[in-house]
Structures are given as structure tokens and as C-alpha cells.
Amino acid sequence: MASTNKNKTSTINKIKKFNSYKKFIRKFLIFFWGIFFAGISSFFLLFLLTIYGFFGEMPNVRDLENPDIFVASEIISADGVVIQKFEKEKRIPVEYQDLPPYLIYALMSKEDERFPYHSGVDKKALFRAVFYGGKRGGGSTITQQLAKLLFTQKDDDEGNFSYKGVSQNKFQRSFQKIKEIIIAVQLEKLYTKDEIITLYLNKFDFLYNANGIATASKVYFNKNVKDLDLLQSATLVAMLENPVVNNPKINPENAKRRRNVVLSLMKDQGYISETEFNSIKNISIELNYKPVKEIGEGYSAYFKHALKKEVNAILSDYENQTGKKYNLYKDGLKIYVTLDSRMQKYAEESIEKHLKNLQKSFFLEQKHRKYAPFYTYPGDPKIDVLYNKLMTDAMKRTGRYKNLKNKGLSDEEILTEFKKPITLQIFTWKGDKDTLLSPWDSIRYHKYIIQSGLMAMEPHSGNIKAWVGGINWKHxxxxxxxxxxxxxxxxxxxxxxxxxxxxxxxxxxxxxxxxxxxxxxxxxxxxxxxxxxxxxxxxxxxxxxxxxxxxxxxxxxxxxxxxxxxxxxxxxxxxxxxxxxxxxxxxxxxxxxxxxxxxxxxxxxMIWRIEDSNNKVIKEYEPQxxxxxxxxxxxxxxxxxxxxxxxxxxxxxxxxxxxxxxxxxxxxxxxxxxxxxxxxxxxxxxxxxxxxxxxxxxxxxxxxxxxxxxxxxxxxxxxxxxxxxxxxxxxxxxxxxxxxxxxxxxxxxxxxxxxxxxxxxxxxxxxxxxxxxxxxxxxxxxxxxxxxxxxxxxxxxx
Structure with missing residues (x-):
């Protein structure tokens, strides 16, 4: 009898456990499918909200069909000469037929191996990136990267290339990713595969003012893009991942390592053989560096940069008053200035003529001074203490110091780095000079250089006729x-x-x-x-x-x-x-x-009138x-x-x-x-x-x-x-x-x-x-x- 009761109790407990398990499974399935459908619904809702601009303005059809329209604004002098332009970039557009095959193969091998077959989004690569958190490669296609370049990683208000559009916040970046996917699909409908590759390579900034593949070919290898060989093509493609870290000029060893990654992928995709890969992977990168002249260098550069602040303030006020927004680098404005191109030229020539001789006199006077070019004033510390303070303060204002500090180096380690000789470019009145010099000595050398400024104006009108803010904008x-x-x-x-x-x-x-x-x-x-x-x-x-x-x-x-x-x-x-x-x-x-x-x-x-591209007056000055x-x-x-x-x-x-x-x-x-x-x-x-x-x-x-x-x-x-x-x-x-x-x-x-x-x-x-x-x-x-x-x-x- 006791045995029978015991069996009944055991059976009842099993039934209870089974029922509990069924309830758990039911709740789990309800929860799972609820989360699943909520996730799917949220995803589609995010897509809809993104399309309708709830997370930032989406490009319209005109933007997509004309993604790179930048009409430079002209600076027109009082004597009718276009003395400068506010132009976004120095870019040489290239056609698809001018791209060498190795460059295209390298690009697809590294960035998007299924590029010919998808419609803007590679689902397999996308799910792999999500599942592994990006540790086994990213999920972005070439088309998505183009969307990012055109509409996310865009230029700043000054017309300079900027990464600031790309959010560092993962939550915000997810919305940007969704936008890029939507834009990529739209781009695929508007452009052929060949056109997308061409747009992408034309758009990318390879640093050193090398905007686009054609300019990059000239800057790094002094070649036309069609003449790039396999190694050069792989080097430039490696820069697409990070143009700073993989830059052959500033990080040659890392650039070589990443170039070989590209070559290895080309081998895996069958574009080059194992034998060919092994024969070239140890070859060093040979640069023939020819920098492009910086925008804003040279004639009236200081005036242009002072003018930029003035014009941007005017355009901002105009937008606040009228709601109409103008872009200095895109909208082809005509900025009529009071400057006279002849007087400007005479002013710059006069400063150069005098300072060349004055600089020689100063070098001669300072020749045998231990702490030149510095002197002390009454109440200052001793000259050696003052010298080290002035030099250290100057060092800490440099970009090189900030980069080394960001890498975690101590001030003592940074000072050691600053005193190591490297190849640097210094200012001279005969032109820039490449020399072997430590950054520390470079700072000291440029402290010797005599500076100057000049402004000329008409007393009655207030019109500024010449503006020389310094001797060399670049330095x-x-x-x-x-x-x-x-x-x-x-x-x-x-x-x-x-x-x-x-x-x-x-x-x-x-x-x-x-x-x-x-x-x-x-x-x-x-x-x-x-x-x-x-x-x-x-x-x-x-x-x-x-x-x-x-x-x-x-x-x-x-x-x-x-x-x-x-x-x-x-x-x-x-x-x-x-x-x-x-x-x-x-x-x-x-x-x-x-x-x-x-x-x-x-x-x-400095300004007397600003007009838009249709000759509509935005601002006209009256003397104050x-x-x-x-x-x-x-x-x-x-x-x-x-x-x-x-x-x-x-x-x-x-x-x-x-x-x-x-x-x-x-x-x-x-x-x-x-x-x-x-x-x-x-x-x-x-x-x-x-x-x-x-x-x-x-x-x-x-x-x-x-x-x-x-x-x-x-x-x-x-x-x-x-x-x-x-x-x-x-x-x-x-x-x-x-x-x-x-x-x-x-x-x-x-x-x-x-x-x-x-x-x-x-x-x-x-x-x-x-x-x-x-x-x-x-x-x-x-x-x-x-x-x-x-x-x-x-x-x-x-």
C-alpha cells in the first residue's frame, strides 16, 4: 500500500514538472517570438523613420543624381581680377576606362568581393559583421562606403574633408548605417557598377590634398592613374581602410603590411597567382612624392582666410534673416572685395624684398649666441631656464606633440622623440627646403624668422587695398x-x-x-x-x-x-x-x-558686395x-x-x-x-x-x-x-x-x-x-x- 502511494506521488510530481516545463516553453516561445517580431517591426520602423528623415535629412533624387556638385565661390578684386577661389578641393576626375584592371581587382578583393552580384547590400557580409561584431571583416559594400563618403563622412563648413559626420556613438552610428544602406540601394538603381566604382575612387581623400585616385596617383607615385602597377594599386587600395595609419609617406612599414594583405586577398580571389604573390610581397614601397599645392597658399592667402570668417558670418546672418542657406564652397558666390590686386602684389613684393636682407642681418647678429634667438627681460628667469620654457611651450602647441601625447607617451619620452633628426621641410626666402633636422631644432629655427604684417586702405572710403597678414601661410x-x-x-x-x-x-x-x-x-x-x-x-x-x-x-x-x-x-x-x-x-x-x-x-x-550664382545681391556695404x-x-x-x-x-x-x-x-x-x-x-x-x-x-x-x-x-x-x-x-x-x-x-x-x-x-x-x-x-x-x-x-x- 505504501509502495502504491509512493508511485502515485512520483507520477503526480512528474506530471507537475512536465506541466511546468510546458508553461516555461510556452512563455519562452511567446517571449522569443515577441522579441523577434518586435525586433523585425522596430527594424522596419527604423527604416521608415530614416527614409522620412526623422534621424536626419535624407538626400533627395537631385542630390543622388548629382552627388558632387561644388561650384567654387570667386573672390573678385576691385580691379576686376579673380584673385582667389573658395574651392572645396583640387580634384582630377577620372573615367572608368582609365582605371587599371589591377586597381579594380584590388578594390573588390579588399572591400567587396561580391560587388558585381549584390544590389548595394551584401546580406552575407552584413550578417557576418553583426554576428561576429566586425571581428571577421566589415559588412559595408563599396556602394555603402560611397554613400558614407557622399552623405555621412562629408566636408565641414569650411569645405575641408572631415570625419566629424561619422558618429562615434554606437547607437547614433546604427542610424547612420541604416541611412547608408537605404542610400546604397538607391545609388545602385541610379548608377551602373562601373560608375559606382568610379565615383568612389574619385571621391576618396588620400590625404596631402590628394583628393581622388587620379590626384593620389600623382602625389604618391607621380604617375597617371592608368599607369599604376600592381604594387602601387594595392598600396592605394590599402589606404581606403585608413589613409593615415596606412599612409606610405608617414607610416611606410604599416602601409607595406596592409598592402600585402590586399595582395593576399587578390591571390585568394584568383586575380594573382601564389608565385606572383610570393615574388612581390617583400618589395618595399617606392614613392615618388609630389605634393599638390595647398588651397589657400600663395597670393593673398592671409586675406582669403580673414575674408572667409567675414563671409561665413554674413551668410549666417543672411540665413537667420531669410531662411536661405548658402555654402561658400558649393554655391558659386561672387565676392567683390575692396582689395586691389596690383597693390596686393606690390605689398607682398615689398615685404619680401626688405625681409630677405633683414633676415640675413639677424642670422649674422645671432650667429655665436648659445641661446639665440632669445633674450631675457628684467625680472625674467635666467636665459637657460627661459630658453627651455619657451621651447617647451612651443613644442606643446604642435600637432606632433599632441599625437604623441595621445599615444600615451610621457613628456620626457616626447622630448626624446622631438630631439631625433628626421627629414623636415623648413621655410627659407629662397623657397621651402627639405633638410635633416630634429623637430626641436625646427621649432628653434622658425623662431629666428622675422615676421611682418601690412594693411593699406583708402582713408575716405574705408576700402582696404592691400592685406598681408604674414610672410608664408603654409608655415x-x-x-x-x-x-x-x-x-x-x-x-x-x-x-x-x-x-x-x-x-x-x-x-x-x-x-x-x-x-x-x-x-x-x-x-x-x-x-x-x-x-x-x-x-x-x-x-x-x-x-x-x-x-x-x-x-x-x-x-x-x-x-x-x-x-x-x-x-x-x-x-x-x-x-x-x-x-x-x-x-x-x-x-x-x-x-x-x-x-x-x-x-x-x-x-x-574688405567687402563691398556679395552676389549668388544668379547675380542676386546678398550683401552690399555702405561706409560706416x-x-x-x-x-x-x-x-x-x-x-x-x-x-x-x-x-x-x-x-x-x-x-x-x-x-x-x-x-x-x-x-x-x-x-x-x-x-x-x-x-x-x-x-x-x-x-x-x-x-x-x-x-x-x-x-x-x-x-x-x-x-x-x-x-x-x-x-x-x-x-x-x-x-x-x-x-x-x-x-x-x-x-x-x-x-x-x-x-x-x-x-x-x-x-x-x-x-x-x-x-x-x-x-x-x-x-x-x-x-x-x-x-x-x-x-x-x-x-x-x-x-x-x-x-x-x-x-x-x-
């Missing part, structure tokens, strides 16, 4: 016209004089003491004599200027500078009188032009003018600065064949770190700065390092060329317009009695000045702003 991508702020030295003094004339009714003949001036901790050396303002400005007397700002107050001078268009920060202390403020050439030339424009400030402009002072005060300033040229620190111009009516001012900062000259002709105001990337680099000799030697000759060369070109209608006979109501003829005592021409090395013409009591300022703001001159001026034509 020095920093604009010294509007981007760089440098101490202005004595070129700030006219702002102090203008304030005294306007606010205190001073005249050019007002007598002011030039005795040594002290206020608090600030002392400015002088020689004790009194002199009229015209003489004091002509000879750039510091003590006189210090007394003027003491009389007017520095806030009044700052207000004058603001009224004259200066927007940069200006220290609120008396040292600004001698040029302690860091300002731009753009600001200084605009300010000086006010004196030649009857006291009216006109904002300098405001009155700063009356015409009598402004003409008084012109008379004061004419004294600088006729008798004072700018007299060197008269030794360079220029007899025209000119007003101007020289400027030199502490230790000769910056040299300035701003010259005003009746129809053209031009400002020039010369210096170095680092303020710690400078001439030791003031006779060469002053503004009258470093900057003024460039102005003279520039104006010589302009005067010699009758089409510009600027002549040496042009005169400043004297107000009819002005009676004063400014016939003060003979100016020569107030200055020296013996080199100017008297105590009132140089000196180091302590900071004033108004607040502490660094050595960066201490200045020697005298411009010392000699009768036996240097002949810069030699």
Missing part, C-alpha cells in the same frame, strides 16, 4: 593684420597729441618741457629743454608725451583711441602714452586714416562713418606727422626717392621686439609691423631693430611701386586738403634745433621705464619707444 598660419595684437610703441603717441589738441586746445607750437619726468614709480628720461609739440612728435620725445598724458588724463586718451576705432584692451595707466598697449595693424591704420579724412573715422572694410574731431584738429595732426617725415624719425623716406607729401609715425618697443611704421599719403594710409613670433627674439642693435629700420623701408618700397603705376592714380603730386578756415601756418622755430641726427643715443632717446603707481604691469608693457636715426642711413637696396 606661419597667424594673421598679423587683424588677429595678432602687438605693442605699438611710439605709434600710439599721435592719440595722446590729438587728445591734447582737441581737449586742451594745444597747437603744434605749444611749448612743453622735455625734462626728465617722474610720477610715482614711473620715470621717463629727458634733456631739460622745452620744445613745441611739432618738434616733440617729430623726434618722438618721450618726456613730452608723458607730460601730455598727465595733462589730459589717460581716460581721455583711451576715449580718443576708442573713437578712432581701437577696440582692443588698453591699460588704464600713463604708460600707454609710450605704447604699452597691444593693438592690431587693422586698428592702427583705421585710426590714422581719420586724420586724413577730415576727422571722420571710417571703418576699414562717424565724426571724431573737426577738420582743423585732424589737419593739425597731419601737419604734426608731416614733421616726422620731413625732419624727424621718418626722414629716411626722403633718402629713398620719395618727395611726396607724407604724414606718418615710427614706433619701436622695448628691446626692439617690435618695429612699426604707419604712413599716410593723401589717398592711401598704410601700416606695417615687423617683429618675431616671440617677443623674446629681437635685434640687439637698435640701429637695425628700430621701426625706422625694420618697418619704414617696406612702406617706401611699397609706395615707390604705387607711384610708378599710373593706373592706380596715386601720385607724388597729391596734397592733403587744408581747411579753408585754418589760418595757422605752423611756422614754429626751426625743427632741427630741437632734435639730433647723430644717432639719437642721448639720454632722452632711450631708457628703461619703471611701472607707474596706478598698477603693476609686466615687462611686456615696458617700452623703449624712441626711434633712433642716423644721417648715414642704411642702404636697403644693397
Amino acid at each position: 606661419f598660419q597667424y594673421d598679423h593684420v587683424k588677429q595678432a595684437r602687438r605693442q605699438v610703441g611710439s605709434t600710439f603717441k599721435p592719440f595722446v597729441y590729438a587728445t591734447a589738441i582737441k581737449n586742451l586746445n594745444y597747437t603744434p607750437c605749444t611749448q612743453v618741457s622735455n625734462a626728465t619726468y617722474t610720477k610715482g614709480k614711473w620715470t621717463v628720461s629727458g634733456n631739460g629743454a622745452t620744445m613745441p609739440l611739432k618738434s616733440a612728435l617729430a623726434y618722438s620725445k618721450n618726456a613730452v608725451t608723458a607730460r601730455l598724458i598727465d595733462a589730459t588724463g589717460y581716460d581721455a586718451v583711451i576715449k580718443m583711441a576708442r573713437d578712432l576705432g581701437v577696440e582692443s584692451p588698453i591699460p588704464r595707466n600713463n604708460t600707454i602714452a609710450l605704447g604699452s598697449a597691444d593693438l592690431t595693424i587693422y586698428e592702427m591704420v583705421g585710426a590714422y586714416s581719420t586724420f586724413a579724412n577730415f576727422g571722420n573715422y571710417t571703418k576699414p572694410e 562713418v562717424r565724426e571724431v574731431m573737426n577738420e582743423i584738429y585732424s589737419y593739425t595732426m597731419i601737419e604734426l606727422m608731416k614733421g616726422v617725415i620731413d625732419q624727424g624719425t621718418g626722414r629716411r623716406i626722403r633718402n629713398m626717392g620719395i618727395d611726396a607729401e607724407i604724414a606718418g609715425k615710427t614706433g619701436t618697443t622695448n628691446k626692439n621686439a617690435d618695429g612699426w611704421f604707419i604712413g599716410i599719403a593723401p589717398k592711401l594710409a598704410t601700416g606695417i609691423w615687423v617683429g618675431w613670433e616671440d617677443r623674446y627674439a629681437h635685434f640687439e642693435s637698435t640701429s637695425i631693430g628700430q621701426g625706422a629700420s625694420m618697418a619704414l623701408p617696406i612702406w617706401a618700397y611699397f609706395m615707390q611701386k604705387i607711384y610708378a603705376d599710373p593706373k592706380l592714380e596715386i601720385t607724388q603730386k597729391d596734397k592733403f586738403v587744408r581747411p579753408e578756415t585754418m589760418k595757422n601756418n605752423f611756422s614754429c622755430d626751426d625743427l632741427a634745433s630741437y632734435g639730433t641726427y647723430d644717432g639719437g643715443y642721448s639720454s632722452d632717446d632711450d631708457g628703461y621705464y619703471n611701472t607707474p603707481h596706478e598698477g603693476d604691469i609686466s615687462h611686456k608693457q615696458e617700452n623703449i619707444n624712441q626711434n633712433l636715426i642716423k644721417r648715414d642711413s642704411i642702404n636697403f637696396d644693397k
Whole structure:
């Protein structure tokens, strides 16, 4: 009986377990098929949402049929010359029949072995990629990769190739993948297989401005694409995976290894034999590298890059106002600029002519200095400590340092790498030079190079006629016209004089003491004599200027500078009188032009009209003018600065064949770190700065390092060329317009009695000045702003 009950209990338990199992299976199947159908439904829903643009705009039929329409916008000068273009790329389109068979075989073997047979999506490869997480090869076809190039991995707003369109977020990237699959299927309907391969190879960016297979063939092997051999074809195809990591120029060993992977796949697919593979796999990659000239290099490059920011801002405002969006690199805009192509050419030639000789002088002066080209200022650490700090700071700003840091190297390891000699390209005035040099020494070499900036504008219209932001855009991508702020030295003094004339009714003949001036901790050396303002400005007397700002107050001078268009920060202390403020050439030339424009400030402009490809006006400029002072005060300033040229620190111009009516001012900062000259002709105001990337680099000799030697000759060369070109209608006979109501003829005592021409090395013409009591300022703001001159001026034509 007990046995029977036990059996019944066992049977009941088995039935319960079976029923539980059935329930589990039922629930599992319901859950599984629910998840399955939910997944399928979600997948199709994602497809539908993607098609209708819920996850980003989808390309329309026109985009798909015309995937690479980029019409360059033209920059048209005031004299009707197309001086530059905003073009997306330098690309040589190639036809399918020009592609060598090995290149096509290599492409299909590496990227898409079933390319001839699918309709844009290789289902087998796709499921393999999903199942193995991409560890056994990707699932993208050539057509999908083309879709990615055209509509995901697209160019940035500047027209430069960019990977930024490809999301690094896996969730977001999945939506992009879906878009690419949809686009790929559409592309397959619109294009033949041959056309898809051609589009893909024409579109890919192989770096070094090698956009497309034809340009890449020229850049890396100096060949037409049809002449590529098997090894070269495999090398370029390997770059499709990653043009940086597999680049034969920067990573030759890795490029060879990946090239052999391509060759191995070609062997597996039957395109080459085992024997052929074994015979060539150990051959090194032989480059014949011929770089394409960079877009933006050369003629007016700095102007173009400054213009780009201005135009993009205008287009953004236009889009906000109208909803119409324009692309600078795609929509074929016509940008009419104020620049004159002839004046631009003369400006660039003048800078090159002078700096070639000036650079030789600097190399010669620095030849035997251990820590050249750097010097210390009062209060700095010792020169060896300063040298290492400046060099290390410069190293850390380089792309090479950032790349090594991203690889996990310590600063000590990076420094070791930087001191290893490699083949580098350096700037010289004779052209770029390939040399064996460590990156550390390359940084130091380029610190020697003298920089310059120049801007010329019409005082009455505000039209900028020449803009030279630097000496070579490729090597020095920093604009010294509007981007760089440098101490202005004595070129700030006219702002102090203008304030005294306007606010205190001073005249050019007002007598002011030039005795040594002290206020608090600030002392400015002088020689004790009194002199009229015209003489004091002509000879750039510091003590006189210090007394003027003491009389007017520095806030009044700052207000004058603001009224004259200066927007940069200006220290609120008396040292600004001698040029302690860091300002731009753009600001200084605009300010000086006010004196030649009857006291009216006109904002300098580089654009006068922008049109679209259908000649519709997007933007048209009107001069922005405001009155700063009356015409009598402004003409008084012109008379004061004419004294600088006729008798004072700018007299060197008269030794360079220029007899025209000119007003101007020289400027030199502490230790000769910056040299300035701003010259005003009746129809053209031009400002020039010369210096170095680092303020710690400078001439030791003031006779060469002053503004009258470093900057003024460039102005003279520039104006010589302009005067010699009758089409510009600027002549040496042009005169400043004297107000009819002005009676004063400014016939003060003979100016020569107030200055020296013996080199100017008297105590009132140089000196180091302590900071004033108004607040502490660094050595960066201490200045020697005298411009010392000699009768036996240097002949810069030699």
C-alpha cells in the first residue's frame, strides 16, 4: 500500500514538472517570438523613420543624381581680377576606362568581393559583421562606403574633408548605417557598377590634398592613374581602410603590411597567382612624392582666410534673416572685395624684398649666441631656464606633440622623440627646403624668422587695398593684420597729441618741457629743454608725451583711441602714452586714416558686395562713418606727422626717392621686439609691423631693430611701386586738403634745433621705464619707444 502511494506521488510530481516545463516553453516561445517580431517591426520602423528623415535629412533624387556638385565661390578684386577661389578641393576626375584592371581587382578583393552580384547590400557580409561584431571583416559594400563618403563622412563648413559626420556613438552610428544602406540601394538603381566604382575612387581623400585616385596617383607615385602597377594599386587600395595609419609617406612599414594583405586577398580571389604573390610581397614601397599645392597658399592667402570668417558670418546672418542657406564652397558666390590686386602684389613684393636682407642681418647678429634667438627681460628667469620654457611651450602647441601625447607617451619620452633628426621641410626666402633636422631644432629655427604684417586702405572710403597678414601661410598660419595684437610703441603717441589738441586746445607750437619726468614709480628720461609739440612728435620725445598724458588724463586718451576705432584692451595707466598697449595693424591704420579724412573715422572694410550664382545681391556695404574731431584738429595732426617725415624719425623716406607729401609715425618697443611704421599719403594710409613670433627674439642693435629700420623701408618700397603705376592714380603730386578756415601756418622755430641726427643715443632717446603707481604691469608693457636715426642711413637696396 505504501509502495502504491509512493508511485502515485512520483507520477503526480512528474506530471507537475512536465506541466511546468510546458508553461516555461510556452512563455519562452511567446517571449522569443515577441522579441523577434518586435525586433523585425522596430527594424522596419527604423527604416521608415530614416527614409522620412526623422534621424536626419535624407538626400533627395537631385542630390543622388548629382552627388558632387561644388561650384567654387570667386573672390573678385576691385580691379576686376579673380584673385582667389573658395574651392572645396583640387580634384582630377577620372573615367572608368582609365582605371587599371589591377586597381579594380584590388578594390573588390579588399572591400567587396561580391560587388558585381549584390544590389548595394551584401546580406552575407552584413550578417557576418553583426554576428561576429566586425571581428571577421566589415559588412559595408563599396556602394555603402560611397554613400558614407557622399552623405555621412562629408566636408565641414569650411569645405575641408572631415570625419566629424561619422558618429562615434554606437547607437547614433546604427542610424547612420541604416541611412547608408537605404542610400546604397538607391545609388545602385541610379548608377551602373562601373560608375559606382568610379565615383568612389574619385571621391576618396588620400590625404596631402590628394583628393581622388587620379590626384593620389600623382602625389604618391607621380604617375597617371592608368599607369599604376600592381604594387602601387594595392598600396592605394590599402589606404581606403585608413589613409593615415596606412599612409606610405608617414607610416611606410604599416602601409607595406596592409598592402600585402590586399595582395593576399587578390591571390585568394584568383586575380594573382601564389608565385606572383610570393615574388612581390617583400618589395618595399617606392614613392615618388609630389605634393599638390595647398588651397589657400600663395597670393593673398592671409586675406582669403580673414575674408572667409567675414563671409561665413554674413551668410549666417543672411540665413537667420531669410531662411536661405548658402555654402561658400558649393554655391558659386561672387565676392567683390575692396582689395586691389596690383597693390596686393606690390605689398607682398615689398615685404619680401626688405625681409630677405633683414633676415640675413639677424642670422649674422645671432650667429655665436648659445641661446639665440632669445633674450631675457628684467625680472625674467635666467636665459637657460627661459630658453627651455619657451621651447617647451612651443613644442606643446604642435600637432606632433599632441599625437604623441595621445599615444600615451610621457613628456620626457616626447622630448626624446622631438630631439631625433628626421627629414623636415623648413621655410627659407629662397623657397621651402627639405633638410635633416630634429623637430626641436625646427621649432628653434622658425623662431629666428622675422615676421611682418601690412594693411593699406583708402582713408575716405574705408576700402582696404592691400592685406598681408604674414610672410608664408603654409608655415606661419597667424594673421598679423587683424588677429595678432602687438605693442605699438611710439605709434600710439599721435592719440595722446590729438587728445591734447582737441581737449586742451594745444597747437603744434605749444611749448612743453622735455625734462626728465617722474610720477610715482614711473620715470621717463629727458634733456631739460622745452620744445613745441611739432618738434616733440617729430623726434618722438618721450618726456613730452608723458607730460601730455598727465595733462589730459589717460581716460581721455583711451576715449580718443576708442573713437578712432581701437577696440582692443588698453591699460588704464600713463604708460600707454609710450605704447604699452597691444593693438592690431587693422586698428592702427583705421585710426590714422581719420586724420586724413577730415576727422571722420571710417571703418576699414574688405567687402563691398556679395552676389549668388544668379547675380542676386546678398550683401552690399555702405561706409560706416562717424565724426571724431573737426577738420582743423585732424589737419593739425597731419601737419604734426608731416614733421616726422620731413625732419624727424621718418626722414629716411626722403633718402629713398620719395618727395611726396607724407604724414606718418615710427614706433619701436622695448628691446626692439617690435618695429612699426604707419604712413599716410593723401589717398592711401598704410601700416606695417615687423617683429618675431616671440617677443623674446629681437635685434640687439637698435640701429637695425628700430621701426625706422625694420618697418619704414617696406612702406617706401611699397609706395615707390604705387607711384610708378599710373593706373592706380596715386601720385607724388597729391596734397592733403587744408581747411579753408585754418589760418595757422605752423611756422614754429626751426625743427632741427630741437632734435639730433647723430644717432639719437642721448639720454632722452632711450631708457628703461619703471611701472607707474596706478598698477603693476609686466615687462611686456615696458617700452623703449624712441626711434633712433642716423644721417648715414642704411642702404636697403644693397
